[in-house]
Amino acid sequence: MAEPVHILVTGGAGQVGLALRRAAWPAEVVIHAPDHAELDITDPAAVAAAFARTPFKAVINAAAYTAVDKAETDREAAFAVNATAPGLLAAAAARSGAAMLQVSTDYVFDGSKSAPYVEDDAWGPLGVYGASKLAGEQAVLAAHPRAVILRTAWVLSPDRANFLKTMLRLAADRPALRVVEDQIGCPTSAADIAETLKTLTLRFLADPGAPSGVYHFVNAGETSWAGLARHILTLSAARGGPTATVEGIPTTDYPTPARRPANSRLATDKIARDFAIHPRPWQDAVAEIVDQLLTERAAA
Numbered sequence: 109m110a111e112p113v114h115i116l117v118t119g120g121a122g123q124v125g126l127a128l129r130r131a132a133w134p135a136e137v138v139i140h141a142p143d144h145a146e147l148d149i150t151d152p153a154a155v156a157a158a159f160a161r162t163p164f165k166a167v168i169n170a171a172a173y174t175a176v177d178k179a180e181t182d183r184e185a186a187f188a189v190n191a192t193a194p195g196l197l198a199a200a201a202a203r204s205g206a207a208m209l210q211v212s213t214d215y216v217f218d219g220s221k222s223a224p225y226v227e228d229d230a231w232g233p234l235g236v237y238g239a240s241k242l243a244g245e246q247a248v249l250a251a252h253p254r255a256v257i258l259r260t261a262w263v264l265s266p267d268r269a270n271f272l273k274t275m276l277r278l279a280a281d282r283p284a285l286r287v288v289e290d291q292i293g294c295p296t297s298a299a300d301i302a303e304t305l306k307t308l309t310l311r312f313l314a315d316p317g318a319p320s321g322v323y324h325f326v327n328a329g330e331t332s333w334a335g336l337a338r339h340i341l342t343l344s345a346a347r348g349g350p351t352a353t354v355e356g357i358p359t360t361d362y363p364t365p366a367r368r369p370a371n372s373r374l375a376t377d378k379i380a381r382d383f384a385i386h387p388r389p390w391q392d393a394v395a396e397i398v399d400q401l402l403t404e405r406a407a408a
């Protein structure tokens with residue numbers, strides 16, 4: 109029997125963390141996916157104890173402070189989780205000779221570009237969350253010589269609170285929804301992000317000299333939040349689930365504490381070239397999640 113290969117997944121109860129737990133890993137891989145209560149990544153003693161207990165071969169940091177609006181008035185906490193802690197995890201991974209994969213975000217950009225963002229485009233976070241995630245990328249790259257930063261966007265899954273679940277919930281109560289039409293991006297399945305993180309991790313375990321650095325991964329295609337809402341609710345209607353009409357509105361009609369990029373699109377050519385990862389269309393990913401949620405509902 110092959111030696112066990114231990115992999116630490118932080119934030120094990122988040123959208124991406126849960127998808128990583130569910131991914132089909134090779135038999136020798138042992139996934140350790142503590143939730144926030146089981147491993148607080150801002151607690152250096154707890155992180156050190158986790159590394160002392162288990163000889164991790166890879167660390168995937170799926171933990172994050174993701175409350176974008178709350179972060180505006182909670183800067184210290186956002187930076188502790190999204191910037192300082194990833195640096196500590198990366199340093200611990202480097203000391204143990206483990207691979208380090210950090211999940212990051214399109215919010216490191218200001219959204220003013222008229223085309224999809226590539227990995228080395230200039231940063232310009234519009235809010236505290238984006239600034240804290242950018243600081244996290246830099247801390248990880250400084251602490252680990254071969255870290256991977258995987259930037260993604262508009263994450264959807266059957267778990268936790270996310271835009272897709274919110275649309276289905278609201279449509280159950282209201283005949284019409286008003287949704288922002290002038291922000292565009294690439295809706296992305298947490299399961300597809302997990303599959304990508306798995307591919308990258310296994311590649312690193314097989315070949316520590318594999319390409320590293322910053323990569324973008326999102327599902328293929330693009331839409332607006334209103335376009336995404338219409339697609340979700342059309343799929344739901346076709347499956348007998350809740351539906352509503354969607355009126356597109358400008359961002360100015362839906363003010364939020366944190367500004368968001370008007371263009372969240374990420375180009376995925378680099379990950380295709382270096383790792384032969386080719387994302388499926390966002391519509392397929394969304395249909396899969398709607399099916400999962402409506403099947404769960406029907407079974408309940």
Ligand SMILES: NC(=O)c1ccc[n+]([C@@H]2O[C@H](COP(=O)([O-])OP(=O)(O)OC[C@H]3O[C@@H](n4cnc5c(N)ncnc54)[C@H](OP(=O)(O)O)[C@@H]3O)[C@@H](O)[C@H]2O)c1
Pocket residue numbers: 118119120121122123124125143144145147148149150169170171172173174189211212213214241260261262263264268
């Ligand atoms: N969601 C999106 O649309 C989106 C877009 C772009 C990039 N991303 C990035 O994708 C990654 C995964 O996001 P997600 O959507 O899976 O987020 P999520 O569902 O909010 O999960 C994040 C997890 O991190 C945990 N966490 C928070 N503080 C922690 C701490 N100090 N120690 C340990 N765990 C902690 C949270 O636990 P509690 O809830 O119990 O605190 C939660 O389970 C993050 O890096 C995020 O920045 C997300």
